[in-house]
Amino acid sequence: MRLINGEESREMDRDAMEKYGLDTLVLMENAGLRSADLAASFFQGETEKIRIAVICGKGNNGGDGLVMARHLFNKGFRVEIFCLAAAEEFSPAARKNWDIAEAIGIRATFLNEVRDLALFRLKLMTSHLIVDAIFGSGFKGELKGLAKDVIDIINEVDVRVFSLDIPSGVDADNGEVGTTVVSAEDTVTFALPKFGNILAPGGEFNGRLHIADISFPPEITEEKEEGNILIDEAWALTKMRPRKADSHKGIYGHILVAGGSPNMAGSVILAGKGALKAGAGLVTYLMPESLHDVVRAHNLEAMTCCLPEQEDGSLGLSAAEPILHQTGNKILVLGMGLSRTQESIALVKRIVEDINCPLVLDADALIALGEMEGRNNHHPLILTPHPGEMSRILGRSIREVQENRMDAASEAAKRFDAVVVLKGSRTMIAAPDGRLLVNCTGNAGMATGGMGDVLSGIIGALLGQGLDALSAAALGVYFHGLAGDIAVHDTGEMGLTAADIVDYLPAVLADYEEKLKGAE
Numbered sequence: 001m002r003l004i005n006g007e008e009s010r011e012m013d014r015d016a017m018e019k020y021g022l023d024t025l026v027l028m029e030n031a032g033l034r035s036a037d038l039a040a041s042f043f044q045g046e047t048e049k050i051r052i053a054v055i056c057g058k059g060n061n062g063g064d065g066l067v068m069a070r071h072l073f074n075k076g077f078r079v080e081i082f083c084l085a086a087a088e089e090f091s092p093a094a095r096k097n098w099d100i101a102e103a104i105g106i107r108a109t110f111l112n113e114v115r116d117l118a119l120f121r122l123k124l125m126t127s128h129l130i131v132d133a134i135f136g137s138g139f140k141g142e143l144k145g146l147a148k149d150v151i152d153i154i155n156e157v158d159v160r161v162f163s164l165d166i167p168s169g170v171d172a173d174n175g176e177v178g179t180t181v182v183s184a185e186d187t188v189t190f191a192l193p194k195f196g197n198i199l200a201p202g203g204e205f206n207g208r209l210h211i212a213d214i215s216f217p218p219e220i221t222e223e224k225e226e227g228n229i230l231i232d233e234a235w236a237l238t239k240m241r242p243r244k245a246d247s248h249k250g251i252y253g254h255i256l257v258a259g260g261s262p263n264m265a266g267s268v269i270l271a272g273k274g275a276l277k278a279g280a281g282l283v284t285y286l287m288p289e290s291l292h293d294v295v296r297a298h299n300l301e302a303m304t305c306c307l308p309e310q311e312d313g314s315l316g317l318s319a320a321e322p323i324l325h326q327t328g329n330k331i332l333v334l335g336m337g338l339s340r341t342q343e344s345i346a347l348v349k350r351i352v353e354d355i356n357c358p359l360v361l362d363a364d365a366l367i368a369l370g371e372m373e374g375r376n377n378h379h380p381l382i383l384t385p386h387p388g389e390m391s392r393i394l395g396r397s398i399r400e401v402q403e404n405r406m407d408a409a410s411e412a413a414k415r416f417d418a419v420v421v422l423k424g425s426r427t428m429i430a431a432p433d434g435r436l437l438v439n440c441t442g443n444a445g446m447a448t449g450g451m452g453d454v455l456s457g458i459i460g461a462l463l464g465q466g467l468d469a470l471s472a473a474a475l476g477v478y479f480h481g482l483a484g485d486i487a488v489h490d491t492g493e494m495g496l497t498a499a500d501i502v503d504y505l506p507a508v509l510a511d512y513e514e515k516l517k518g519a520e
Contacts, residue, residue, distance in 0.1 A: 001192065001193065001223070001229065001230045001232045001234065001235065002192050002221065002222070002223045002224065002227055002228070002229060002230070003192070003193055003194075003195060003198065003227075003228040003229055003230040003436070003437075003438055004192050004193075004194055004195070004227075004228070005172060005173040005174075005194060005195050006137040006138060006171075006172035006173050006194065006196075007173070009137050009172065009191075009192075009194060010137075010138075012191065012192075012216060012220050012221070013027065015220050016216055016217070016220060020217055020220075022215070022216075022217075024060065024092075024093040025093050025096060025097075026215070027190075027214055027215070027216075028060060028063045028064055028067055028093050028094075028097065029067055030213075030214035030215050031064045031067065031068075031164070031165075031190050031212065031214045032063075032064050032065070032066070032067020032068040032069075032070070032071060032097075033067065033068075033071050034188065034190075034212035034213070034214060035064065035067075035068040035131075035162075035164055035188050035212065036067075036068045036070075036071035036072045036075070037071075038162075038186075038188055038210055038212070039052070039068070039072060039129060039131065039162055040072065040075055040077070042129065042160070042162075042186075043128070043129075047075055047076035047077045048076050048077070048078060049078075050077050050078060050128045050129070051077075051078045051079075051080070051126060051127045051128050051129075052069075052072055052077050052078065052079050052080075052127060052128065052129045052130075052131065053080055053082060053123060053124055053127040053129070053130050053131065054066070054068060054069040054072075054079060054080070054081050054082070054131040054133060055081075055082045055084070055130065055131060055132060055133060055134055055150065055154070056069075056081060056082065056083050056084065056094075056133045056134070057084050057085065057133065057134040057135055057136075057147075057168075058083075058084065058085035058089045058090050058091065058094065059090075059091050059094065059135070059136065059138060060091050060093055060094060060136065061133050061134065061135055061136025061137075061138070061164055061165055061168075062083070062084075062085075062090065062091075062094050062133050062134065063090070063091060063093045063094030063096075063097050063098075064133055064136070064164050064165070064190075065081075065131055065133025065164060066081065066094060066097040066098055066100075066101050066133075067097050068131060068133070068164070069081050069101060069106055069131075070097070070100060070101050070104065070106065073101075073104065073106050079106055079107070080106075080107045080108065080109065080123065081101060081106055081107070081108040081109070082108070082109050082110075082111055082120060082123075082150075083098075083108060083109070083110045083111065084111055084134060084146060084147060084150060085110075086110065086112075109123075111146060111150065112146075113146075114146070114149060117149055117150070117153060120150070120153065121153050121156075121157065124153060124154065124157045124159060125157050125158075125159070127159050128159070128160070129159065129160050129161075129162055130154055130157075130159050130160070130161045130162070131161075131162050131163075131164065132154065132161055132162065132163040132164065132167060132168050132182045132184060133164045134147060134150070134151070134168040134182070135147075135168040135169070136164065136165040136166060136168070136172075137165050137166050137172035137194055137196070138172075139166075139168060139169065139170065139171065139172070140171050140173075141178065142178035142179065142180075143168075143169050143178055143179075143180040143181070147168075148180045151168060151169060151180050151181070151182050152180060154182055155182065155183050160185045160186075161182060161183065161184040161185055161186075161207075162184060162185070162186045162187070162188070163182055163184040163186070163187040163188075163205075163206070164187075164188060165187075165188070165189050165190055165194075166187065166189060166194055166196050166197055166202070166206075167181055167182040167183070167184045167187060167202070167205040167206060168181070168182045169181030169182055169205075170196045170197075170202035170205060171196055171202065172194040172195065172196040172197075173194075173195055173196065174195055174196065174199060174202075174406055175195055175196045175197075175198070175199030175200060175201060175202030175203055176196075176201075176202065177201050177202050177205070181202070181205050182205065183205050183207075184205060184206060184207045185207040185208065186206075186207050186208045186210065187205075187206040187207060187208070187209050187210065188210040188211070188212050189209065189210070189211055189212070190211075190212055190214045191211075191212075191213065191214055191216050191220075191221055192211070192221055193209065193211060193230055195228075195406075195438075197209055198230060198426055198438050198440065199405065199406070199426055199428075199438065200425055200426055203426065223235075226433070226434075226435065227435070228435060228436045228437065228438075229435075229436075229437040229438070229474070230437075230438050230440065231437055231438065231439045231440070231441075231474055231475075231477070231478045232440075233512075233515075236475055236478055236479075236512065237512065237515060237516055237519060239467060239471045239474075239475050240475070240512060240513070240516050241465060241466060241467075242513065242516055242517065248281075249281035249282055250281060250282075251281065252279055252280060252281030252282075252461075252464060252465050253280050253281050253282070253330075253331055253460075253461060253463065253464015253465055253466075254280075254281060254282040254283075254284065254329075254330040254331070254464065255272075255275045255280045255282065255283045255284070255330065255331045255333060255457070255460045255461055255464050256284050256286055256323070256326055256327065256330050256331065256332045256333065257271045257272045257275060257283060257284070257285050257286065257302075257333050257336070257457065257460070258285075258286035258287070258307075258315075258319075258323055258332060258333065258334045258335075258338075259271070259286075259287065259315070259334060259335055259336035259337045259338045259363070259364075259365075260285075260287040260288055260291045260295065260315075260336070260337045260338070261288065261291075261312075261313055261314040261315070261337050261338060261339040262290070262291075262312070262313040262314070264336075264337025264338075264339070265287075265291045265294045265295055265337065266337070266450065266453075267336035267337030267363065267450065267453045268285060268287055268291075268295060268336045268337055268453070269285075269294075269295055269298045269299060270336070270450045270453040270454050270457070270498050270499070270502065271333055271336045271362075271453045271454065271456050271457035271460075272285055272295075272299055272302050272457060273298075273299060273454070273457065273499075273502045274453070274454035274455065274456070274457025274458045274461070274480075274501070274502060274505070275333070275457035275458065275460050275461040275464075276299070276301055276302065276457075276461070277458075277502050277505045277506055278457065278458040278461035278462060278476070278479070278505060278509070279461050279462075279465055279509070280457075280460070280461035280464050280465075281464065282303070283299075283301070283302040283303070284302065284303040284304065284305055284326070285299070285302055285303070285304045285305065286305050286307055286319075286322075286323055286326065287304070287305075287306065287307060287315075288306070288307060288309035288313055288314065288315055289306035289307065289308070289309055290309060290313050291313075292304055292306050305322075305326065307319040307322050307323065308322070310341065310343055312339070312341065314338065314339035314341055314343070314344055315338060315339070315343075315344060315347055316341065316343030316344060316346065316347055317343055317346040317347050317350060319347055320347050320350040320351060320354075323347075323351060324350075324351070324354055324355065324356070327355060327356055327357040328356060328357060329357065330357050330464075331357060331358050331359075331360070331460050331463045331464045332351070332355060332357055332358070332359050332360070332460075333359075333360040333362065333456050333457060333459075333460040334348065334351060334359065334360070334361055334362070334365050335348070335361050335362040335363040335364050335365025335366065335456070336362055336363050336364075336452075336453045336456060337363065337364070337453075338363065338364035338365055339364055340364050340367055344364060344368075345367060345368040345371065346368075348361070348365045348367075348368035348369075349368050349371070349372065352368070352369075352372070352375050352377060352381070353375060353376060353377050354377065355377060355379055356379060357379060358379060358380040358381075358382075358463050358469065359379065359380070359381050359382070360381075360382045360384065360456050360459050360460050360463070361381065361382070361383050361384070362383075362384045362452055362453065362455075362456040363389075363452065363453070363456075366383060366384075366385050366389045366392070366393060367389070367392055369383070369393045369412075369416065370392040370393050370394075370395065372416075373415070374415050374416055374417070375416055375417065378417060380419075380463070380468075380469040381416060381417065381418035381419070381469070382418060382419045382420075382421065382459060382463075382469050382472070382473050383412060383416065383418050383419070383420045383421065384421040384423065384452060384455060384456055384459070384473075385412075385420070385421070385422060385423065386422075386423045386424065386452065387401045387402055387405075387422070387423075387424055390408055390409075390412065390422055393412055394408060394411060394412060396408070401422075402424075405422055405424070405428055406428065406430075406436060408422060409422040409428050409429075409430035409436070410430045410434060410436070412430070413430040413431055413432045414432055414434075417432050418432065418469075419431055419432075419469045419470050419473045421455075421459075421473050421477060423452060423455075425442075426438055426439065426440065427439045427442065427477050427481070429470065429473050429474045429477060431470050435470070437470070437474045439474070439477045439478055439481055440481075441477075441478055441479075441480075441481025441482045441484070441485055442480070442481030442482075442484050442485065443481075443484055443485055443488050443493060443496075444493050445484065445488045445491070445492070445493030445494065445495075445496030446481070446484045446496060446501075448496065448497060448498065449498065450497065450498030450499070451480075451484075451498045451501065453498065454480065454498050454501045454502055455476060455477065455480045458476040458479065458480055458505070459472050459473050459476035459477075461476075462475055462476050479505065479508055479509065479512075480501060480505075482508050483500075483501045483504040483505040483507075483508045484496065484500075484501055484504075486504050486507065486508060487500040487501065487503070487504040
């Protein structure tokens with residue numbers, strides 16, 4: 001599904017008007033009607049007993065609220081409108097709907113001064129639903145004045161809140177929020193989700209996110225090759241490739257999983273298992289000789305190749321030639337449990353510059369990138385940092401990375417001509433050309449050791465099956481999180497482990513294989 005920012009949302013409105021003759025009033029009517037139908041579905045029983053407070057700003061988001069108020073009023077709900085601006089200040093379309101609401105007799109109150117807020121609070125406390133139609137996707141900056149006071153009251157009263165398009169106080173472009181923002185139980189966004197609906201911290205204020213069709217022509221809402229994507233089932237199915245009846249292991253990729261050091265054998269084992277469970281035709285472990293027996297014992301389906309090791313048992317520059325000799329038409333996944341010695345860093349630098357096949361870099365291998373300004377090699381490269389690793393790559397604090405995740409991922413992607421997977425809540429995948437894909441699968445139980453190792457193996461396997469780097473990274477992240485979402489129902493969040501992802505992944509993939517066959 002296409003993912004847009006506030007300006008793209010406004011461009012869609014302009015295109016609807018200029019290319020297709022869809023007036024703002026038509027779009028506003030549809031948005032308000034869909035919102036009213038959704039709000040009505042929250043309640044059972046006699047509508048005349050349900051009190052709904054609709055709080056409107058002066059822009060088109062307020063106009064959506066006015067249309068919604070009218071439809072709820074017509075359905076028999078007890079509706080009262082609260083306006084944060086005089087009618088003369090409304091946008092033209094909002095003013096038209098204010099005139100209709102006034103004509104049919106919907107009760108309305110204009111909030112002009114702080115002294116109006118005491119009665120406003122009491123009325124909200126006796127409501128069953130509060131509708132936030134104050135700012136919408138055009139908001140930026142920090143709330144202040146009467147609007148801030150109004151939103152503080154909305155958050156203080158114990159009443160269900162329903163936001164239109166995006167909770168007021170959230171920046172639709174990046175999910176940034178100030179000190180005051182509406183905390184909703186439900187949000188309906190129109191036509192397509194905005195970045196602010198998805199990315200933290202703004203996405204955390206949506207509650208349940210609903211997406212409403214407001215009659216944009218498909219040509220306006222369809223995915224664009226150069227556009228940003230919210231990864232969903234429909235997108236995933238377009239990227240999956242069914243296996244042919246005459247298949248053989250040679251056509252599904254040979255994945256080299258390189259890494260490991262004393263006390264870190266589990267990392268490389270998990271990556272190899274992730275690759276096998278994600279459909280890799282062949283997997284070979286490349287590891288220090290001293291780890292051979294333990295790695296071999298944990299995975300009978302994979303092959304092994306021992307590499308020269310340093311005195312401390314880790315891999316160093318001496319392992320570069322043996323690794324490069326193995327590559328060619330294979331996929332290399334490098335870094336899990338590698339160690340952070342200068343020798344290991346030198347190994348990674350050599351591999352990055354001289355590799356002759358697609359490369360996935362994870363974990364300790366990412367440290368070397370912090371000492372590199374870029375690379376001269378243009379074979380496909382995928383980086384999978386968590387925020388701490390990204391901070392070392394870019395030379396920024398973790399806080400700076402987390403506060404500007406879109407910029408951080410995009411900067412790394414351009415610097416290294418790589419696809420970058422910035423892990424975390426709402427994992428983000430950035431391409432060198434500026435495209436962003438955002439994932440919504442996964443859960444808090446996945447914040448535990450070994451998860452990233454499994455993910456790297458999955459991504460490597462998808463590369464080996466012929467997907468381009470961006471699709472392999474995004475699809476790998478999606479299925480990795482989905483396996484975690486299925487597993488957590490049985491394990492709970494506290495008991496979820498990386499090995500559970502390996503165990504549940506085949507069932508997730510099997511389900512999508514069936515969906516793919518059904519779509520043919």
